[in-house]
Amino acid sequence: MMEIAIHIAFILVSAALALNAWRLLKGPSTPDRILALDTLYINTIALLVLFGIHINSMVYFEAALLIALMGFVGTIAMCKYLLRGDIIE
Amino acid sequence: MNIALEILLSVLIITGALFTFIGSLGLARLRDFYTRLHGPTKGTTLGVGCLLIASSIFFSTQGDGFSIHEILITFFLFITAPISAHLLAKSALHLKVDSLVPLPDEAIARKNSQHKPYQSLD
Amino acid sequence: MQRLLPHPLLTIILAIIWLLLNNSIAPGQITLGLLLGWAIPFFALQFWPTKLKVHKPLTLLKFSYILLYDIIEANFIVALRILGKPEKLRPAFIVVPIDLNSDFAMSILANTSCLTPGSLSALLAPDRKSILMHAMDVEDVDVFIHTIKTRYEQPLKEIFEE
Numbered sequence: 001m002m003e004i005a006i007h008i009a010f011i012l013v014s015a016a017l018a019l020n021a022w023r024l025l026k027g028p029s030t031p032d033r034i035l036a037l038d039t040l041y042i043n044t045i046a047l048l049v050l051f052g053i054h055i056n057s058m059v060y061f062e063a064a065l066l067i068a069l070m071g072f073v074g075t076i077a078m079c080k081y082l083l084r085g086d087i088i089e
Numbered sequence: 090m091n092i093a094l095e096i097l098l099s100v101l102i103i104t105g106a107l108f109t110f111i112g113s114l115g116l117a118r119l120r121d122f123y124t125r126l127h128g129p130t131k132g133t134t135l136g137v138g139c140l141l142i143a144s145s146i147f148f149s150t151q152g153d154g155f156s157i158h159e160i161l162i163t164f165f166l167f168i169t170a171p172i173s174a175h176l177l178a179k180s181a182l183h184l185k186v187d188s189l190v191p192l193p194d195e196a197i198a199r200k201n202s203q204h205k206p207y208q209s210l211d
Numbered sequence: 212m213q214r215l216l217p218h219p220l221l222t223i224i225l226a227i228i229w230l231l232l233n234n235s236i237a238p239g240q241i242t243l244g245l246l247l248g249w250a251i252p253f254f255a256l257q258f259w260p261t262k263l264k265v266h267k268p269l270t271l272l273k274f275s276y277i278l279l280y281d282i283i284e285a286n287f288i289v290a291l292r293i294l295g296k297p298e299k300l301r302p303a304f305i306v307v308p309i310d311l312n313s314d315f316a317m318s319i320l321a322n323t324s325c326l327t328p329g330s331l332s333a334l335l336a337p338d339r340k341s342i343l344m345h346a347m348d349v350e351d352v353d354v355f356i357h358t359i360k361t362r363y364e365q366p367l368k369e370i371f372e373e
Binding site: 001002004005006008009010012013015016017019020022023029030031032034035036038039042043045046049050052053056058061064065068069072075076079080082083 | 095096098099102103105106107109110112113114116117122125126129133134136137140141143144147148151156158159161162165166169172173176177179180181183184186187
Binding site: 108111112114115118119120121123124126127128130131132134135155156157158160161167168170171172174175178179182188189190191192 | 228231232233234282283285286289290293294297298300302303304321322323324325326329331332333334343345347
């Protein structure tokens with residue numbers, strides 16, 4: 001039963017990724033694109049965790065942690081750039 | 090694996106994936122940037138949190154001891170999601186991104202975007 | 212004491228994070244975690260300009276419980292609004308006056324308001340007397356402000372300020 005649940009979850013998360021990608025391409029404003037990218041990172045974490053459960057291996061945890069960290073830093077850096085026109089003052 | 094555990098895990102996985110999907114649906118479907126911001130910050134964060142807890146329970150019951158390091162990512166996401174949302178809203182106001190409702194008093198936005206050496210909410 | 216152990220709480224939190232990262236509670240890892248937790252605050256001291264004091268730990272527990280409940284409730288509310296008709300939403304920018312003094316309490320308030328039903332903090336006024344929030348679907352502005360003030364600001368004021 002869990003296998004079926006995981007497959008349904010794969011479909012849902014992939015659809016979510018597709019919606020994010022659509023918003024990333026469509027825009028219309030820069031903050032919209034940054035938000036889409038941020039959501040894309042978080043959904044990728046979901047996908048990695050699901051894949052980890054699926055193949056019963058913990059090696060993907062580190063990748064998920066790194067994506068979480070770098071995604072946050074990237075979002076903050078881009079917002080800072082929009083706010084100040086500069087990242088490191 | 091017994092059946093009760095399997096049902097619990099399936100429910101957690103489906104709930105998590107559903108919330109993740111709904112958060113992204115909000116991102117694609119709502120009509121202005123500021124309302125779009127609500128979907129990902131709330132829905133997606135809880136959805137991924139559910140999935141991570143499911144993963145934690147799953148690996149803890151596989152027989153090689155406890156696995157609670159997924160909690161780390163969950164906490165991290167719950168702490169960082171509001172900060173990203175706050176900064177995104179701030180930069181959108183700074184750029185005067187269109188909204189369905191009139192943007193708030195410009196004076197607040199302009200004063201606040203001036204450079205300050207130390208500001209706690211930045 | 213102050214000089215040898217600058218930030219005891221941070222030490223414990225860092226040790227716990229170290230153990231979680233390694234996913235083990237072996238004695239060696241605990242020692243290493245405590246050592247790191249003792250050493251790192253010396254380099255991070257300048258990020259903590261003011262000392263943090265928790266006055267009422269019980270209120271803090273109750274506040275965390277309320278928050279957890281609200282996060283889950285908020286998700287269902289937001290999910291329903293997303294699945295409903297987007298035209299029916301009534302978004303609004305609302306200026307919420309706050310009378311908190313400490314930076315920490317203010318940032319906690321701004322962060323918690325992001326995770327709770329339909330609100331999002333957007334700007335802190337330069338004089339630190341109000342936060343501009345965006346609400347997704349608001350019926351009555353006064354009720355919204357009242358909820359934020361009584362449900363989140365009051366306990367925070369009790370916990371971090373006297």
